[in-house]
Amino acid sequence: MGMEFNKETFRKDFTFKNSAKAIKRFPFPFYEDSYMYSVNMEPHVPGPKGSVFEPMFDVDEHYVAEMQDRAMVLAEDPLRCQSLPHMTLAGWDLLELIMESKARDYPEWFELHKDGHNWHWINRPLGIDQKFTFLDESTLPYGPMEYITRQSQGDFTLQDQRDDNLWIEAGMVTTQADWSLDFDIGMSFHEWHAPVPRAHELGVFDRALKFLLKLQHGAPVRRFNWTLTVDPLLDTSPENYPKWGPMRADISPENVGERMYLRVELQTLHRLPRSNAIAFPIRCYLIRFDDLVTVPKWGRRLHRVLRDIPEDLATYKGFLRNRDSLVKWLSQYDDGAPTSTGWMAD
Amino acid sequence: MRSRPVYGELTPRPGSGHLFVADGEGAEAILDLFQKAGAQASSLLEKSHIIYMPGPNGTDFGARLEALGAAQYHRSPSFASAQSRLKKVLADAHMGLQIYLAGTEGLMGQAQRDVIEAGLPHEAVQTEHRGSTVRRVQCVHCKGITENVRTDPIKCSHCGLHLFVRDHYSRRLAAFQGVNIDAEDPGQVPAAVERFK
Numbered sequence: 250m251g252m253e254f255n256k257e258t259f260r261k262d263f264t265f266k267n268s269a270k271a272i273k274r275f276p277f278p279f280y281e282d283s284y285m286y287s288v289n290m291e292p293h294v295p296g297p298k299g300s301v302f303e304p305m306f307d308v309d310e311h312y313v314a315e316m317q318d319r320a321m322v323l324a325e326d327p328l329r330c331q332s333l334p335h336m337t338l339a340g341w342d343l344l345e346l347i348m349e350s351k352a353r354d355y356p357e358w359f360e361l362h363k364d365g366h367n368w369h370w371i372n373r374p375l376g377i378d379q380k381f382t383f384l385d386e387s388t389l390p391y392g393p394m395e396y397i398t399r400q401s402q403g404d405f406t407l408q409d410q411r412d413d414n415l416w417i418e419a420g421m422v423t424t425q426a427d428w429s430l431d432f433d434i435g436m437s438f439h440e441w442h443a444p445v446p447r448a449h450e451l452g453v454f455d456r457a458l459k460f461l462l463k464l465q466h467g468a469p470v471r472r473f474n475w476t477l478t479v480d481p482l483l484d485t486s487p488e489n490y491p492k493w494g495p496m497r498a499d500i501s502p503e504n505v506g507e508r509m510y511l512r513v514e515l516q517t518l519h520r521l522p523r524s525n526a527i528a529f530p531i532r533c534y535l536i537r538f539d540d541l542v543t544v545p546k547w548g549r550r551l552h553r554v555l556r557d558i559p560e561d562l563a564t565y566k567g568f569l570r571n572r573d574s575l576v577k578w579l580s581q582y583d584d585g586a587p588t589s590t591g592w593m594a595d
Numbered sequence: 596m597r598s599r600p601v602y603g604e605l606t607p608r609p610g611s612g613h614l615f616v617a618d619g620e621g622a623e624a625i626l627d628l629f630q631k632a633g634a635q636a637s638s639l640l641e642k643s644h645i646i647y648m649p650g651p652n653g654t655d656f657g658a659r660l661e662a663l664g665a666a667q668y669h670r671s672p673s674f675a676s677a678q679s680r681l682k683k684v685l686a687d688a689h690m691g692l693q694i695y696l697a698g699t700e701g702l703m704g705q706a707q708r709d710v711i712e713a714g715l716p717h718e719a720v721q722t723e724h725r726g727s728t729v730r731r732v733q734c735v736h737c738k739g740i741t742e743n744v745r746t747d748p749i750k751c752s753h754c755g756l757h758l759f760v761r762d763h764y765s766r767r768l769a770a771f772q773g774v775n776i777d778a779e780d781p782g783q784v785p786a787a788v789e790r791f792k
């Protein structure tokens with residue numbers, strides 16, 4: 250396959266760029282011309298060849314650069330990766346799931362060899378060759394969750410299940426849409442979702458939790474979430490808000506196409522076999538508005554979604570102050586033509 | 596806000612022992628409980644340990660609580676100074692200990708956290724909010740906690756950033772979240788309004 254990994258940055262000079270191929274396979278999240286919260290979950294089964302759904306965990310051209318960015322965030326703030334003591338077994342479950350999936354889906358890049366509990370992991374893109382003993386923490390340079398998520402794009406949280414609830418009790422969170430693991434760790438499903446507008450009243454969280462409590466091992470599900478970000482900044486954490494907040498004030502009708510990004514999270518949910526915990530990978534994809542509108546259906550649709558989204562959602566997602574500029578800019582790409590339902594380009 | 600605990604009303608329950616932790620007006624919730632206990636009050640008091648501190652607004656009903664005549668009564672100047680005693684009592688707890696927390700959210704939240712850390716069942720804990728509504732606020736940026744927050748916004752007592760006080764609450768930290776209010780437009784800080792008394 251021989252993919253090149255981009256040399257690029259997600260901070261300061263922001264050299265991040267999507268290739269034509271990455272634009273084509275971008276997971277555009279809007280199924281129709283409007284958006285409202287819903288219990289949008291479907292089985293995480295392999296999708297079309299080349300799509301981000303083809304593998305269990307997508308590895309794309311941004312892989313190496315994203316892992317370098319994660320290492321920088323962790324060096325600045327180790328609290329972005331936390332695991333309460335009873336979550337170590339779930340960490341091993343996650344390590345196994347990711348290693349097995351990557352070795353299966355990308356054999357040219359990743360290999361996993363097992364001899365009982367003696368495992369040998371090879372990660373060629375990152376130049377890692379590690380022999381270790383499965384379930385023995387002392388044989389890895391980090392705890393199992395931290396070890397494997399330093400090698401996997403996207404954020405990860407691990408939820409323990411007890412008392413008919415899910416408890417967010419471990420996570421690696423460096424590419425988040427403005428929420429704090431350090432603040433939320435230890436909370437239950439409705440507690441960590443407390444700040445979300447409307448969805449509680451719509452019954453979304455009651456139904457989603459009920460569904461997740463019965464999630465079966467081997468039958469993962471997926472859903473999308475999205476927001477908007479100024480510049481391709483992965484680390485839009487509340488911790489660093491004073492650093493990135495001012496960028497929102499930079500947006501003007503002249504620079505929308507270049508500096509505004511649609512930020513899509515492909516979230517999957519996996520029941521873990523030993524711990525019975527649920528793993529929640531949150532994979533972030535960024536696309537510049539200039540690139541997005543090269544697909545006519547996406548330009549039309551994003552214009553309509555942002556124009557019509559209720560104000561409380563725009564406020565929550567943090568783009569209310571720029572909404573008018575964005576909608577005005579996008580309107581150039583909306584000729585009013587009908588769009589087909591579904592995610593696919595027309 | 597669904598992350599905020601729901602508080603109830605203290606009622607006497609059968610137990611092997613009774614631990615009360617209260618501040619300020621929380622004392623009156625304890626006094627009311629013993630009133631409700633009626634004829635049971637004296638047998639309850641024989642197995643009671645009360646830890647009390649004045650409220651953040653200065654309210655101090657210590658003398659009235661002491662006059663109840665519990666087996667153990669201890670007055671502390673602050674939660675911080677009471678904490679090592681509380682932890683010892685929790686570590687020594689026997690099966691069936693009932694725990695009653697009353698007063699400000701900050702006091703109940705911090706005591707509750709010590710109860711959970713000691714591995715005691717949360718069903719053994721009752722809470723009742725009385726008195727001041729001042730908040731404990733964690734600065735999401737520097738992680739420092741500012742106590743007894745009355746206004747919104749506030750200035751973080753550690754890093755000095757101006758913080759908007761959210762309703763999002765963490766039981767683990769026993770604190771509300773504070774987020775920089777002028778991050779997007781540095782220097783534009785709205786006047787502080789007294790929201791918590």
Ligand code: HEM
Binds near residue numbers: 286287417429433448
């Ligand atoms: C069990 C794993 C999950 C975790 C750890 C998780 C975590 C989070 C967090 C931390 C937030 C941000 C809350 C804030 O503002 O502080 C959020 C937002 C949200 N979550 Fe979840 N979530 C999970 C599953 C789900 C599921 C299954 C659904 C629905 C089917 C859902 C629906 C939402 C919605 C609608 C939002 C608001 C997003 C936005 O408008 O940007 N979540 N979630």
